Amino acid sequence: MSRRARTQExxxxxxxxxxxxVAEIDLDGDEAAPRPGPGSPPITHGEVFLLVRRAGRPVGTxxxxxxxxxxxxxxxxxxxxxxxxxxxxxTGGGRPPYASVVxxxxxxxxxxxxxxxxxxxxxxxxxxxxxxxxxxxxxxxRELVERKYGERVRYVCEPxxxxxxxxxxxxxKARGEVxxxxxxxxxxxxxxxxxLTAPFAADPRLGCATGLILPARLRTPAQVLLExxxxxxxxxxxxxxxxxxxxxxxxxxxxxAGRFGSGANMAxxxxxxxxxxxxxxxxxxxxxxxxxxxxYGFVRVLAQGHRLHYTPxxxxxxxxxxxxxxxxxxxxxxxxxxxxxxxxxxxxxxxxLPAFLARLPRGLARARALTEARDADGGGGAPGAHDxxxxxxxxxxxxxxxxxxxxxxxxxxxxxxxxxxxxx
Numbered sequence: 001m002s003r004r005a006r007t008q009e010x011x012x013x014x015x016x017x018x019x020x021x022v023a024e025i026d027l028d029g030d031e032a033a034p035r036p037g038p039g040s041p042p043i044t045h046g047e048v049f050l051l052v053r054r055a056g057r058p059v060g061t062x063x064x065x066x067x068x069x070x071x072x073x074x075x076x077x078x079x080x081x082x083x084x085x086x087x088x089x090x091t092g093g094g095r096p097p098y099a100s101v102v103x104x105x106x107x108x109x110x111x112x113x114x115x116x117x118x119x120x121x122x123x124x125x126x127x128x129x130x131x132x133x134x135x136x137x138x139x140x141x142r143e144l145v146e147r148k149y150g151e152r153v154r155y156v157c158e159p160x161x162x163x164x165x166x167x168x169x170x171x172x173k174a175r176g177e178v179x180x181x182x183x184x185x186x187x188x189x190x191x192x193x194x195x196l197t198a199p200f201a202a203d204p205r206l207g208c209a210t211g212l213i214l215p216a217r218l219r220t221p222a223q224v225l226l227e228x229x230x231x232x233x234x235x236x237x238x239x240x241x242x243x244x245x246x247x248x249x250x251x252x253x254x255x256x257a258g259r260f261g262s263g264a265n266m267a268x269x270x271x272x273x274x275x276x277x278x279x280x281x282x283x284x285x286x287x288x289x290x291x292x293x294x295x296y297g298f299v300r301v302l303a304q305g306h307r308l309h310y311t312p313x314x315x316x317x318x319x320x321x322x323x324x325x326x327x328x329x330x331x332x333x334x335x336x337x338x339x340x341x342x343x344x345x346x347x348x349x350x351x352x353l354p355a356f357l358a359r360l361p362r363g364l365a366r367a368r369a370l371t372e373a374r375d376a377d378g379g380g381g382a383p384g385a386h387d388x389x390x391x392x393x394x395x396x397x398x399x400x401x402x403x404x405x406x407x408x409x410x411x412x413x414x415x416x417x418x419x420x421x422x423x424x
Contacts, residue, residue: 010394014324017221017391020063024051025080034076038118038187038216038317043072049218049227050076052083056191057313058212059083060236094201096194097177099127099267102170104163105184106134106286109144111319112184116145119182120152124193129153132170134286135161160419163263163284164293171270171278180267181294182316187216189315196267196314203240207272207306208298210234210261211314222327223320228391232262232318234310241308251362254302255342263294265316268301276300280344282415283337289344289412290404291337296344303345303352331397335404340412347412 021044022037034050036043045068052060060083066075101119105112112131119129131153133141145155158169171179178197182188192211199209213232218224241260246253277300284293302308321330346353 007394007396010396011324013392014221014225014394017224018047019220020218020224020227021046021048022051022215022218023048023076024053025076026053026056027080028055029053032077033073034080039114040217043076045070045072048072048076049215050080051214052080057195058214058236058315059312061214061233094198096124096197097200098175099124099178099180099193099197100170100174100176100270101127101129101180101182101193102132102167102174103129103182103184104132104134104158104166104170105141106161107137107140108184109140112141113144113148115182115184115186115188116149116153118186118188118190119193120149121190122188122193123190124197127193128175130170130173131155132166133157134163134166135159160281162281162286162415164279164287164296165281165284166286167284167293168278168281171273174270177270178267179270179273181263183264183318185319186213186264186316187319189317192265192314192316195311196265199309199311200267200269203307203309205305205307206309207269207301207304208260208308209267209314210298210308210310211265211316212236212312213262213265213316213318216317216319218320220322222322222324225391225393226320226327226330229393231320232264234259234261234312236312238312239310241302241310243302243305243307252356252359254299255345255356255359257295257298257341258338260298260308261294261310264318265314266294266297268297269306272301272304272306273297276304277348280341280348282412282418283340283344285333287411287418288414289336289340289408290333292339292341292344292408292412293337295337295341299341299345300349303349327397328400331400332404332407335401335406336408336411337404339405339408340415341408343409343412347416 022040023034023043025034045066048064048066050062050064051058062079062083064076064079066072131145142155145153156169156173158166167181178200180196196209196211200206215227250256279293280296283289283296285291
């Protein structure tokens, strides 16, 4: 079969993937009943992606099926009870630090309004929200912020396109002790900001924190396929990464930054992020590098000796991309962003090159072993045990990601030559 024919067959299988409902349940709540995820319709029969909470905190996910005619509450409550969930971590009881929340956006006022509504409903005692309008074509975002949110949200315009550039502008305007970043296509859990910033009060060496990202909807084949292969979730175990005590199962640490979290749910101690120069403006969406700005930030903070903490209790619901074309763009961009950020780290911190080269052989061997194990057991499980990989990852998307990886260093170097992006 030709490559074109294989791709067409992959697309046919892709289009046959059915929708999955999204719901959540708190087993320790006053009324342990499942409820739809944010923006989702009432639960009916069919497949359900279920988030399980205990005492309000996420502890696991599962994929359940509600038979036609069955009571969704009874089926999902029984299924949820099988999610053991480890002991819920007790975080420091101190007052969370004053925080700035930065949201970079470009011509997506409808999605932005949904995100801002969830951010302004946060339980955090003291915070500000800063919207960075990146290279706007219209006044739609400015008008939305001024008309609907008034003094509750600060509006900043950044004329140079690029996510890292926009984040750096937000960082420069931030007044908080901690600066948190999220995207305009999320819905933040009410305790998101409190859970994301509390670790900074408990650990003075902490430079960065990341949190859990789950799908807001699984209505299209693209959304289901992405989530069935792990999505953006990093599991339900709180983890602290310490450069002074690197994890033994991460030979390439700290260069395996994709394990730490994603840019839709991250926070930094403001003075630490400023001290490392913020994000590299030649990385990120909106530049030839296509991505990698968040990963660059993680590595730079760790390389300066600060800790990074992942907490599954800081939850945002993310609206995944919806079409096959979106997945193609995403796969290529992920590959490009990965090698672009590594190039950025080594260009800006050449002293890290010997450490990277020393770790590379073991890192490649580790990656090869994991790939062989995954292929042998059919895919295995991943965050929350919902990643069963019942839908094969199309070879077309894997090829695009590899092409992106080859392009990434060139894309980064091209971006550096663009006006307003050089590091100097």
